[in-house]
Amino acid sequence: MAATDPRTAGLEVYRVGGAVRDALLGWPVYDNDWVVVGATPDMMQERGFKPVGRDFPVFLHPDTAEEYALARTERKSGHGYAGFEVHASPDVTLEEDLLRRDLTVNAIAQGADGELVDPFGGQGDIERRLLRHVSGAFSEDPLRVLRTARFLARYAPLGFSIAPDTLALMTDVSGSDELEHLAAERVWVETEKALGEPSPEAYFTTLAECRALEIWFPELAGEALAQGLAAFEPVPEYEDTPLAHWRYARLVSPLDDPAREALAKRLRLPNAVAQLARHVALTGQLLAAPLATDAVLCWLERLDGWRKPAQVKAQLALVGVLAAEHVATLEAAWEGARRASPQALMAQGFKGAALGEALREQRRLAVEEAL
Numbered sequence: 001m002a003a004t005d006p007r008t009a010g011l012e013v014y015r016v017g018g019a020v021r022d023a024l025l026g027w028p029v030y031d032n033d034w035v036v037v038g039a040t041p042d043m044m045q046e047r048g049f050k051p052v053g054r055d056f057p058v059f060l061h062p063d064t065a066e067e068y069a070l071a072r073t074e075r076k077s078g079h080g081y082a083g084f085e086v087h088a089s090p091d092v093t094l095e096e097d098l099l100r101r102d103l104t105v106n107a108i109a110q111g112a113d114g115e116l117v118d119p120f121g122g123q124g125d126i127e128r129r130l131l132r133h134v135s136g137a138f139s140e141d142p143l144r145v146l147r148t149a150r151f152l153a154r155y156a157p158l159g160f161s162i163a164p165d166t167l168a169l170m171t172d173v174s175g176s177d178e179l180e181h182l183a184a185e186r187v188w189v190e191t192e193k194a195l196g197e198p199s200p201e202a203y204f205t206t207l208a209e210c211r212a213l214e215i216w217f218p219e220l221a222g223e224a225l226a227q228g229l230a231a232f233e234p235v236p237e238y239e240d241t242p243l244a245h246w247r248y249a250r251l252v253s254p255l256d257d258p259a260r261e262a263l264a265k266r267l268r269l270p271n272a273v274a275q276l277a278r279h280v281a282l283t284g285q286l287l288a289a290p291l292a293t294d295a296v297l298c299w300l301e302r303l304d305g306w307r308k309p310a311q312v313k314a315q316l317a318l319v320g321v322l323a324a325e326h327v328a329t330l331e332a333a334w335e336g337a338r339r340a341s342p343q344a345l346m347a348q349g350f351k352g353a354a355l356g357e358a359l360r361e362q363r364r365l366a367v368e369e370a371l
Ligand SMILES: Nc1ccn([C@@H]2O[C@H](COP(=O)(O)OP(=O)(O)OP(=O)(O)O)[C@@H](O)[C@H]2O)c(=O)n1
Pocket: 016, 017, 018, 019, 033, 100, 101, 102, 103, 106, 107, 141, 143, 144, 147
């Protein structure tokens, strides 16, 4: 497309990153990233590209909305993302831009003629099924520890592993205080993506191996990880609840409540995810023993089942994959208990604490009947 596109005619443009990698793997490519060598921001804007980068010069193509970044080098000068010195100028070469990237498989460029530029052996590493860092610059961005673990969660089924030297670098980064300086939201974004991949357990076992797990997920370090991973599957398909969120909730379901909440707080989880994790833990506890009236009533109460039916339905979907034989019973218990009506009891003269007690007793009887 670059060859015929008037917007990029005369510019030195390469397809880079994930698009080239996935095309070489024979995977579908939905989204192209481009690097532009020898250009200035003015040249891009004159051609109608829209600047979007705050920290470095990136532009959106006015027609395709794909990202075009000017070739740049980066140097670490402090902690976190504020601490990057970016140098983008027309004299930065393609090789220099590729050198600053994380993994060799992500550092392959493809010219308009289809020719690959691969100075760091990315194609060889794709053939060898190896995730390998490009250079020591890998360590300048601690997010790459999580990204590499996430790529393994995606590509492990293809036979990929992490090169020992790269794992050693990841361990060094975890041992410095760099990883702690990441924003919790970025850690969650990587984790959420990893949880949606074909081998999510590879993400967590890799983080354990390079000792990053104990920094961001200390509650899952050691024996807790094996327990969490054993609880990973199966999860249901339920309306809009993403697979990644079910898996997260199952992973942390063996933890005790304070540990689960501490993790949610550290990761600054979206409320919906933290709540799902609580509910999934409740369901796990319910199913760990034979169904008993008080336990079922308590489960329904803690799911806020009278006011929030969707929360019970989601957990019934989970019961459907964990202990299908209980679904009909629990559904009947819930339907029965929901029929208890505060209005009817008020009409009979109940009020205040006595109303609450009478209501609970009616619900208890309905649950008992269903069991
Ligand atoms: N911390 C990062 C983030 C990105 N990159 C580089 O920027 C490219 C694009 O990054 P991104 O879009 O985040 O990832 P993709 O590789 O495209 O992967 P995905 O398939 O997950 O989108 C990567 O391939 C890599 O070359 C990097 O070196 N270090």
